[in-house]
Amino acid sequence: MSLPEALRTLHRPPPTLQLADLETGQHPAQRRLILEELLAHNLSMLALRAGAQRYHAQPLSTNDTLKHQLLASLPFNPTGGAGAGWWQRVERDMALDVPMMRLVQGDVGSGKTLVAALAALRAIVHGKQVALMAPTELLAEQHANNFRNWFAPLGIEVGWLAGKQKR
Known part of the structure; x- marks a missing residue:
């Protein structure tokens, strides 16, 4: 399911949509949005980590x-x-x-x-x-x-x- 289709389905559900599918969180439109959010989060964390590698920190050795x-x-x-x-x-x-x-x-x-x-x-x-x-x-x-x-x-x-x- 495409992202625009998932958004349309969730914001304006068609009359044929089974409400039970939405209540369990298992509808393909919900699963698509979950995947999009996880991907966006992981990509932003990768970018943050890559950005942090450009900075220097003082190593603190063991005592x-x-x-x-x-x-x-x-x-x-x-x-x-x-x-x-x-x-x-x-x-x-x-x-x-x-x-x-x-x-x-x-x-x-x-x-x-x-x-x-x-x-x-x-x-x-x-x-x-x-x-x-x-x-x-x-x-x-x-x-x-x-x-x-x-x-x-x-x-x-x-x-x-x-x-x-x-x-």
């Missing part, structure tokens, strides 16, 4: 001493599950001389915050300042508290800034 100190001081044992796999990818990307473009996604408790803390620690070790953004103020405060507790034994100060703060 296992502080990483091991942080991991040893945690009040829990990292499981080595999804978080460990993500950390290996992030660690590899941070050692490159091009900007990292990575989304860490996972269930609650899968290690996303720990991956962010390890990445922040690597940047801090190299003399960089780190800002971590969160979609809600509550989550930002939780992250700040976690980082404060995790980084305190390493002598690293953590601040918290929210939109509601005047200073």
Whole structure:
């Protein structure tokens, strides 16, 4: 089905169209639009990645001493599950001389915050300042508290800034 035909079908369905097909999302017109959106998204991501390769980033090498100190001081044992796999990818990307473009996604408790803390620690070790953004103020405060507790034994100060703060 062509794109114009799919758009016409969905915006002005013919009387013969079975409503059940649309409700399940299995109509060929819907599937064509899904394919178009996936293709557009993938092409735009390829263009972004290619564009990012033109820029230079400072490679941040490994410092296992502080990483091991942080991991040893945690009040829990990292499981080595999804978080460990993500950390290996992030660690590899941070050692490159091009900007990292990575989304860490996972269930609650899968290690996303720990991956962010390890990445922040690597940047801090190299003399960089780190800002971590969160979609809600509550989550930002939780992250700040976690980082404060995790980084305190390493002598690293953590601040918290929210939109509601005047200073």
